[in-house]
Amino acid sequence: MPAAAPVVIVGGGFGGLSTALNLSARQGHPPLLLIEPQERFLFLPLLYELLSGELRRWQIAPRYDQLLAGRGVAWLQERVTGIDTGARHLQTSGGRTLAYSRLVLATGGRPETYGVPGVKEHALGFRSLADVERLQALVRQLKGQARPLQRLVVVGAGASGVELICKLADLLEGSTVLELVEQGPDLLPLSKSFNRDQARLALQRRDIRLRTGTRVEAVQADGVSLSRAGTAGERQREQLRADGVIWTGGVAGAVPSITPAPSLDPRGRLHCSAELQVEGLPELFALGDAAVGPAPAGDEDGSGPAGPAWPATAQVAFQQAERVADNVLRSLAAEPLQPFQWNDLGEMLGLGIGQATLTGLGLTLAGPGAERLRRLAYLARLPGLPHQLRVAAGWLAAGG
Numbered sequence: 001m002p003a004a005a006p007v008v009i010v011g012g013g014f015g016g017l018s019t020a021l022n023l024s025a026r027q028g029h030p031p032l033l034l035i036e037p038q039e040r041f042l043f044l045p046l047l048y049e050l051l052s053g054e055l056r057r058w059q060i061a062p063r064y065d066q067l068l069a070g071r072g073v074a075w076l077q078e079r080v081t082g083i084d085t086g087a088r089h090l091q092t093s094g095g096r097t098l099a100y101s102r103l104v105l106a107t108g109g110r111p112e113t114y115g116v117p118g119v120k121e122h123a124l125g126f127r128s129l130a131d132v133e134r135l136q137a138l139v140r141q142l143k144g145q146a147r148p149l150q151r152l153v154v155v156g157a158g159a160s161g162v163e164l165i166c167k168l169a170d171l172l173e174g175s176t177v178l179e180l181v182e183q184g185p186d187l188l189p190l191s192k193s194f195n196r197d198q199a200r201l202a203l204q205r206r207d208i209r210l211r212t213g214t215r216v217e218a219v220q221a222d223g224v225s226l227s228r229a230g231t232a233g234e235r236q237r238e239q240l241r242a243d244g245v246i247w248t249g250g251v252a253g254a255v256p257s258i259t260p261a262p263s264l265d266p267r268g269r270l271h272c273s274a275e276l277q278v279e280g281l282p283e284l285f286a287l288g289d290a291a292v293g294p295a296p297a298g299d300e301d302g303s304g305p306a307g308p309a310w311p312a313t314a315q316v317a318f319q320q321a322e323r324v325a326d327n328v329l330r331s332l333a334a335e336p337l338q339p340f341q342w343n344d345l346g347e348m349l350g351l352g353i354g355q356a357t358l359t360g361l362g363l364t365l366a367g368p369g370a371e372r373l374r375r376l377a378y379l380a381r382l383p384g385l386p387h388q389l390r391v392a393a394g395w396l397a398a399g400g
Helices: 014-024 044-052 064-068 129-145 159-172 193-205 314-332 368-379 385-397
Strands: 007-010 032-035 073-076 080-084 089-092 097-099 102-105 109-111 151-155 177-181 209-211 214-220 223-229 235-241 244-247 251-253 281-286 347-350 356-360 363-367
Touching: 007 014, 014 032, 014 064, 014 073, 014 314, 044 129, 044 159, 064 073, 102 314, 129 159, 151 159, 151 223, 151 235, 159 177, 159 193, 159 347, 193 347, 193 356, 193 363, 281 314, 347 368, 356 368, 363 368, 368 385
Parallel strands: 007 032, 007 102, 032 073, 102 281, 151 177, 151 244, 177 209
Antiparallel strands: 080 089, 089 097, 109 251, 214 223, 223 235, 347 356, 356 363
16 A cells, blocks of 8 residues: 655745644654755844854754654755646655645745846845855955945845844944835834834934835945935935845745646735635645735735735744644544634844844833843744753853
């Protein structure tokens, strides 16, 4: 009798790894295969602390072979290049054709450039270990030469842009002019008002210029072309020289090629039901940046004031993973699936070295105390108890 096809999880980020670990903890779970091309899991919410040297690489980027050892999850270090939903198999970059019983797509996102010329060629990102190394080299260069009017531009005043530019300001110690460019009318449009106010104060204390209502028209090797609406409705244009441009302007879904092609939203994400099943494909589940859920009532296209049903955050992906694991097993057992319900636990933002702001669960706090609570909260979200204990021991030894 042939062996049952495994449950395959594609993508080892927050959502994918958490799904695999959740499934592996269930009694009598089916065969599990995680397909992820990178050697290390990356805990993105603490990438800023790696940049600043507050944390070390092993703490936020443990190896998959260590995390999965003894967990009953096979790991294939390849990339999925195509999925045939009719035949229920997928192809990998190593030339393999693999069958699946259920498929979980947790392939994450890629930078959304919105068609702005020059972003791919000239802008730096901040989503990988390689991005951190490039930024650290740029910081060393700028501090080492300290020329007049050195400038870095961060595009996007969401949480990523704000956290990143505050860390950069503390690292550069006044050697470089820092500018935060935001097309919308204000920074942190989806954040709590307290956190927004604290972020604004953090920018002011560091003499970071915030340019709201400003559109990036193009990115060049030596700067950016900007425009903003004038008093008469015309676009006022400016060429801003910069030693580096860092793009945090949004994330689009990074979904592999699927045959037949499913419906995607304008940002390349898979349309999913409340149960996290891909619409029209009951054997496929999706979560994290690869998925978009049903819009809230009265906001059928997800573009109104209420926004999308699920914010694109690590907190949401972590919660989705438990529901996906449960629904995968329910699906295999032909049992009714359960809808995903997001539990908003609050919001935490790092605002420079040793500083943070947080709101949630009845708590509102800013400063070093908020940063310590933020570290503890993320410690509880690190994958696997053994790694959590190693990181906790390292923090205690360092006096954190």
